[in-house]
């Protein structure tokens with residue numbers, strides 16, 4: 055299997071960012087320190103860590119939304135994602151900001167245009183995805199009428215609209231009810247079965263253990279270990295990610 059993401063010795067120190075030096079009273083903090091890992095094509099790769107561990111910072115560096123101070127990142131074998139590359143990538147940010155007055159269908163059409171989805175296919179694609187996420191009856195509603203969980207589903211819908219080859223999900227289960235969480239797991243597994251590589255950040259360990267091929271544990275900006283889940287499960291049939299995580303992070 056090919057490497058889709060390669061992260062080598064990246065560090066990102068918010069203290070070094072000029073903008074934070076300028077904000078009176080802000081000391082900033084270390085985002086990530088000397089992190090390295092690879093993600094193989096078709097894998098589900100999860101990063102778990104406590105609040106502030108560095109999950110979002112790592113993801114933003116991979117996507118090119120932040121530039122690490124040190125280290126190298128390659129995605130699809132390239133040092134920088136550009137133009138057409140983004141048509142192959144889906145991204146659910148940790149917090150999505152959408153104009154409140156926009157109707158769901160118009161937001162989806164807007165993303166469809168950004169992804170260059172042919173006009174003739176777009177409405178059908180939107181329909182399928184909104185139906186899957188239980189949002190079809192709300193497609194004509196403005197987003198100001200949506201609950202937090204519904205907005206999270208909107209974020210997921212836009213992230214998968216282009217059938218991405220590589221999907222980034224930052225806390226995908228945030229604000230979702232148990233049924234919606236199951237639905238998202240189903241969607242993730244369906245995408246994997248079609249060959250999509252999935253990279254996701256979470257601190258909800260139950261969601262990770264059963265579906266991930268590899269799990270990276272990070273703590274205070276540092277990579278503690280990368281677990282090969284199949285191998286771990288074979289070696290220890292009573293392995294519980296939660297217990298392992300508490301032990302590992304607790305001992306640091």
Ligand SMILES: Nc1ncnc2c1ncn2[C@@H]1O[C@H](COP(=O)(O)OP(=O)(O)OP(=O)(O)O)[C@@H](O)[C@H]1O
Nearest residue numbers: 068082083084085103104105106107108109110111
């Ligand atoms: N914009 C910022 N300015 C200064 N420090 C920041 C900024 N963003 C993140 N940090 C710091 O970087 C560290 C890692 O934050 P990050 O958001 O990557 O963690 P996380 O694991 O995604 O956390 P969470 O689970 O709470 O979303 C934290 O110590 C945080 O305070």
